[in-house]
Amino acid sequence: MNATPKFLAADAHVDALAVQPLPNSRKIYVEGSTPDIRVPMREISQDDTPTNLGGEKNPAIFVYDCSGPYSDPAVSIDIRKGLPSMRTGWIESRGDTEVLSDLSSEYxxxxxxxxxLAGMRFPELARTPRRAKAGMNVTQMHYARQGIITPEMEFIAIRENNNRTAYLESLKQTGPLGDKLATMMNRQHPGQNYGANLQNEITPEFVRSEIARGRAIIPNNINHPESEPMIIGRNFLVKINANIGNSALGSSIHEEVEKMTWAI
Structure with a gap:
């Protein structure tokens, strides 16, 4: 077995290919009810459809984008500094958590x-853990069952819709055929739903209700405020999730960072 190279924080870097712009597309953000809710999506341009009278315009389409700032050309990526803590303000505004003075684990x-381990540390990423205040519950399920729609839930609703309304409007503007296609896209064959409750449009209230019923989950830990809200559940785009972890026998931190980069 080859020797595992020693990991040094000073040498940590992102694979250059991971931050290259993707062809024929650009990263966009759809703003929510407040400026700090900026939901990333990928806008993909389409070629014109050849016709006898020239070319028929096709509007750009929007797809789910969970690549984080890695695919944003306006952002400089430095894994030694970590990702922006986009959810810190939301967490603090709820007033149900507190920051510890030190690590709570003896280990x-x-x-x-x-x-x-000094050479493996990222000094700029030293973050003191946060915990729930005494008697408080800080899960998204708890908020949902209290009837509270959190910024995370609104973020998810926008993300799940993939800017569909804007796409349908742009499709209608291409002409009679586009208008017909937009109308067809709003139809849904009744079929057999097998218990699913698929929506034409995902609203923040629908997100809240599905979480409250225990049919969906938002994996957003209060100690990972950098994580973009997403949802896993049968009535949403993501049905399953996968975890990545390094092995003491056959992997290194370098390899895990690379796997995580390409996984997202």
Missing amino acids: GRQQAANPE
Whole structure:
């Protein structure tokens, strides 16, 4: 077995190919009810459809984009600094969490004080853990069951719709055929739903209700405020999820960072 190269934080970097612009597309953001709710999507341009009278215009289409700032050419990526903490303001505004003065784990404190690990640390990423205040519940399910629509839920509703309304409007503007296609896209064959409750448009209230019923989950830990809200459930775009973890036998932090970069 080849020796695993020693990981040094000072040498950490992102694969250049991972931040290259994708062809015929651009990253856009759809704003929610407040300026801090900016939902990323990918706008993909389409070629004209050849016709006898020239070319028939096709509007751009919008797709789910979970690549984070990696695919935003306006953002400079430095994994030593980490990702922006986009959800910190939302978490703090709820007033049900508190920041600890130190790591709560004895093992964590020992590792933090271990001089042999100094070269592996990211000083600019030193973040003190946050926890729920005494007697408080800080899960999205708890908020949902209290009838509260959180910014995370609104973010998800916008993300799930993939800017569909804007696309249908742009399709109608291409002419009679586009108008006909837009009308057809609003139809849904009744079929057999097998218990699913698919919507023509996902609203923040629908997101809240599905979470409250236990039929969907938002994997947003309060100690990962950099994570973009997304939802997993049968009535949403993502049905399953996968986790990545390194092995002491056959992988390194370098390899795990690369796998995570390409996975998203």
